[in-house]
Amino acid sequence: MTDYSLWEVILNGNKVLKRIVRETEQKYKPTTVEEKQNIRNEMKARGTLLMALPNKDQLKFHSYKDEKLLMEAIEKRLQKLISQLEIQGEVITQEDINLKLLRSLPSEWKIHALIWRNKEEIETISLDE
Numbered sequence: 001m002t003d004y005s006l007w008e009v010i011l012n013g014n015k016v017l018k019r020i021v022r023e024t025e026q027k028y029k030p031t032t033v034e035e036k037q038n039i040r041n042e043m044k045a046r047g048t049l050l051m052a053l054p055n056k057d058q059l060k061f062h063s064y065k066d067e068k069l070l071m072e073a074i075e076k077r078l079q080k081l082i083s084q085l086e087i088q089g090e091v092i093t094q095e096d097i098n099l100k101l102l103r104s105l106p107s108e109w110k111i112h113a114l115i116w117r118n119k120e121e122i123e124t125i126s127l128d129e
Helices: 002-012 033-051 055-061 067-087 094-104 107-117
Strands: 018-021 024-027
Touching (some): 002 067, 033 055, 033 067, 055 067, 094 107
Antiparallel strands (some): 018 024
């Protein structure tokens, strides 16, 4: 259930706590249990995305404050690398992309990568999945 909550944050963006006071928007601290859980999910989602990056690349993506924007930036970078390889005449199958991505994950992700690598549909599963 926690992973689903994190992906919701990544896909839909974070929920900034703002209220209108005298016709201006002001941020406020979370007060309800739901608001506090949303903040925790946002922090976990951001940490999860940054942890998936190699250490040398984390500073490049650290400036993104919104998790949805961070995920989009990571996807754009990956697509740019794939396009550059295709320009060089390198044909990459979806299975190769998936396996290379799984091999490039930091050691903290080793167990998850092993599970995903052994899935039968690894050759057809998309990066979003």
